[in-house]
Amino acid sequence: MKKRYSAVFAILLILLTVAPVFGQAAKKQLTFLFMPGVQDPFYTTMEKGVRAKCKELGVNLIVAEYPKAWGPEYQVPILQAYAQRGGFDGLLIAPTSVDALKAPLKAIYDKGVEIITVDTFLGDGDYSKPNTDYNFPLSYIGSDNYLGGKMIAEHLAKLVGEKGKVFCEATNPDASSVAARVKGFRDGIAQFPNMKLVGVEWCLDVQQKAQEQTLAALQKDKDIVGIFGTNVFSAQGANQAVVNAGLVGAIKIASWDATITNIENLKKGVIDLVLAQKPGEMGSLGVEWLYKYLTQKVQVPKKVIPGFEFFTKDNVNDPNMQQYIYQ
Amino acid sequence: MQTETAEKQGTLPELLGRNWIALFIVLLVVFFSVVARSFFSFDTAQLIFFNGTEVFLLAIAELFVIITGGIDLSVGFVMGFATVVSSKLMVACVALGFSPFWSILAASVVTLLIGLVPGLVNGWLVACLRVPAFIATFSMLGVTHGISELLTQGIPTKNLPALAGDIGNGSFFYVAPGGAISFFSRPQVARGQTVLAIIPNMVIFAFLFIFLFAFILGKMKFGRHLYAIGGNIDAAIRSGINVKRDLIKAYVISSLFASLAGLSYVMKYITGKPDAGANMLLEAIAAVVIGGASMAGGSGTVGRTILGALVIAILETGLRIIGMQTFMTYILVGVILILAVIIDQVFPNRNR
Numbered sequence: 001m002k003k004r005y006s007a008v009f010a011i012l013l014i015l016l017t018v019a020p021v022f023g024q025a026a027k028k029q030l031t032f033l034f035m036p037g038v039q040d041p042f043y044t045t046m047e048k049g050v051r052a053k054c055k056e057l058g059v060n061l062i063v064a065e066y067p068k069a070w071g072p073e074y075q076v077p078i079l080q081a082y083a084q085r086g087g088f089d090g091l092l093i094a095p096t097s098v099d100a101l102k103a104p105l106k107a108i109y110d111k112g113v114e115i116i117t118v119d120t121f122l123g124d125g126d127y128s129k130p131n132t133d134y135n136f137p138l139s140y141i142g143s144d145n146y147l148g149g150k151m152i153a154e155h156l157a158k159l160v161g162e163k164g165k166v167f168c169e170a171t172n173p174d175a176s177s178v179a180a181r182v183k184g185f186r187d188g189i190a191q192f193p194n195m196k197l198v199g200v201e202w203c204l205d206v207q208q209k210a211q212e213q214t215l216a217a218l219q220k221d222k223d224i225v226g227i228f229g230t231n232v233f234s235a236q237g238a239n240q241a242v243v244n245a246g247l248v249g250a251i252k253i254a255s256w257d258a259t260i261t262n263i264e265n266l267k268k269g270v271i272d273l274v275l276a277q278k279p280g281e282m283g284s285l286g287v288e289w290l291y292k293y294l295t296q297k298v299q300v301p302k303k304v305i306p307g308f309e310f311f312t313k314d315n316v317n318d319p320n321m322q323q324y325i326y327q
Numbered sequence: 328m329q330t331e332t333a334e335k336q337g338t339l340p341e342l343l344g345r346n347w348i349a350l351f352i353v354l355l356v357v358f359f360s361v362v363a364r365s366f367f368s369f370d371t372a373q374l375i376f377f378n379g380t381e382v383f384l385l386a387i388a389e390l391f392v393i394i395t396g397g398i399d400l401s402v403g404f405v406m407g408f409a410t411v412v413s414s415k416l417m418v419a420c421v422a423l424g425f426s427p428f429w430s431i432l433a434a435s436v437v438t439l440l441i442g443l444v445p446g447l448v449n450g451w452l453v454a455c456l457r458v459p460a461f462i463a464t465f466s467m468l469g470v471t472h473g474i475s476e477l478l479t480q481g482i483p484t485k486n487l488p489a490l491a492g493d494i495g496n497g498s499f500f501y502v503a504p505g506g507a508i509s510f511f512s513r514p515q516v517a518r519g520q521t522v523l524a525i526i527p528n529m530v531i532f533a534f535l536f537i538f539l540f541a542f543i544l545g546k547m548k549f550g551r552h553l554y555a556i557g558g559n560i561d562a563a564i565r566s567g568i569n570v571k572r573d574l575i576k577a578y579v580i581s582s583l584f585a586s587l588a589g590l591s592y593v594m595k596y597i598t599g600k601p602d603a604g605a606n607m608l609l610e611a612i613a614a615v616v617i618g619g620a621s622m623a624g625g626s627g628t629v630g631r632t633i634l635g636a637l638v639i640a641i642l643e644t645g646l647r648i649i650g651m652q653t654f655m656t657y658i659l660v661g662v663i664l665i666l667a668v669i670i671d672q673v674f675p676n677r678n679r
Contacts (some may be wrong), residue, residue: 065647072596073603077378081647084374085365099487100596103496112519133489173482202481204602 153188210237409589446582
């Protein structure tokens with residue numbers, strides 16, 4: 001019996017030593033890993049930007065599995081498995097928590113991988129500060145969410161005649177991007193003396209929850225004139241609540257993110273304003289800066305901010321604007 | 328006596344049949360190692376255990392109840408409840424001026440105590456009021472979920488002491504390139520040099536409890552009582568076992584392990600939220616069944632349950648490392664579940 005076991009063991013050992021011979025790569029070429037935040041149109045659009053730039057620069061690309069839901073408990077195990085697999089020189093990641101991703105990313109950085117965070121960041125997003133435990137990424141490339149929230153507030157104020165109650169349907173306060181949008185929106189609305197933000201709800205990226213929360217807010221304050229949905233799911237849920245309550249037209253809705261659904265709703269008149277981020281550009285810039293740093297040691301700016309585009313009923317069919325729709 | 332020794336020795340197929348799960352794990356490891364060389368490493372093994380900590384703990388939680396012939400559907404949300412309570416307490420203690428270390432310790436102890444309550448209620452409902460376990464624990468799922476949501480108001484806990492993350496993501500000891508060993512804190516070395524980290528703290532934390540309760544289940548009278556209750560409750564009552572008390576204990580242990588999983592989550596991800604363990608319930612039950620326990624009760628061991636959980640954890644990490652979609656995991660776990668039940672019917676004589 002013992003002999004049989006040792007024979008099996010010997011075969012295993014042989015297999016393990018022979019196996020690696022097949023997997024050897026021939027020449028050194030840069031490889032990047034793209035680690036998205038969650039499965040949604042925003043990140044699939046970003047992936048397209050990443051893919052196109054990698055192709056242009058001749059960089060190999062590994063796209064990590066898309067997390068099923070937003071949160072470090074979904075993203076970290078995926079990231080760590082890909083880190084264990086190794087074989088990449090640069091990492092583009094949208095961290096799903098400002099705290100929880102510090103340790104896993106530091107471990108990857110310590111192995112010699114360069115990191116750029118896209119869309120969301122670690123800590124407070126300022127990687128130029130010395131003596132922090134999150135200043136190791138090369139750069140943060142993402143929207144100025146605070147500014148975006150403020151601009152949304154200003155556009156929405158114009159649409160409703162600068163007076164009345166407004167409501168905000170947000171997603172996850174643990175995500176740096178969303179918290180800043182809400183703060184910007186709050187400060188933006190505060191500029192108008194006759195306007196009041198009556199509530200902020202958090203749907204944690206669940207559209208059904210966003211719909212329920214918006215409906216509850218509409219029942220509490222029947223004279224709400226404007227709503228701001230801070231991302232794809234919250235905006236779509238808020239839209240649905242307004243449609244179900246039969247208030248289309250009476251309430252102006254501003255949406256973050258130019259998803260196909262949001263754009264179609266805009267065409268139908270269900271919503272009135274859509275802010276488009278530039279996820280494709282974020283991805284593309286991320287690849288470009290990683291490449292420049294790794295090949296030419298170029299100094300990378302610690303923060304890169306692509307701008308916004310605003311869709312309204314008037315320009316939604318403009319051929320020049322079509323590139324900003326997420327698809 | 329004679330038959331027993333004969334069965335213990337058995338022929339090779341019988342031996343393999345009874346230990347198929349260990350063999351299956353070996354096959355999985357060989358397969359993944361052949362496809363992706365980087366899979367076969369000490370770091371991957373640690374990663375699998377580290378990522379699986381919560382599922383291991385929840386599987387043990389489920390095992391104690393399944394042995395008695397019951398089921399505990401509340402473990403996922405009791406875990407979420409524990410993440411919320413402990414993280415809030417940590418933040419509160421730090422705000423009151425306690426040091427991070429004492430805040431974390433105090434919050435953890437209090438959470439484990441509070442975490443016994445859902446189990447007490449579950450056990451009382453099942454043992455004394457004869458509410459079916461499915462219904463009793465399903466209600467508890469809703470209650471703990473609701474309380475957690477009320478506590479957080481939809482906002483995951485923030486601003487936990489940084490020490491929590493250091494403990495949760497740290498290891499027992501580190502070996503620097505020169506061979507110097509340091510305990511609990513990662514030595515500063517030049518970038519690109521490898522520091523060997525040995526055994527994540529959370530894995531040690533989990534397995535301390537797992538070993539303790541493996542001993543209780545396997546070696547103590549209380550453990551034998553649980554198998555007796557699950558095997559034939561009427562016989563257990565007739566033989567003088569205090570069935571009500573032991574049933575309540577089983578549900579309390581289940582709740583305790585769910586809370587431990589919650590603590591592990593908080594330390595790793597430095598936040599607490601109601602649905603932290605929501606998607607782990609089915610994995611925990613699957614682990615127990617793959618480990619050879621019968622849903623009818625009376626069988627199952629801690630060791631085999633951990634092997635069952637390990638199968639799922641290896642699949643998940645392995646499929647990612649070889650670059651396959653982990654949706655495959657769902658399919659494979661489903662297939663393995665069915666195989667587990669069939670193989671156990673063909674080779675019935677499990678230790679318990």
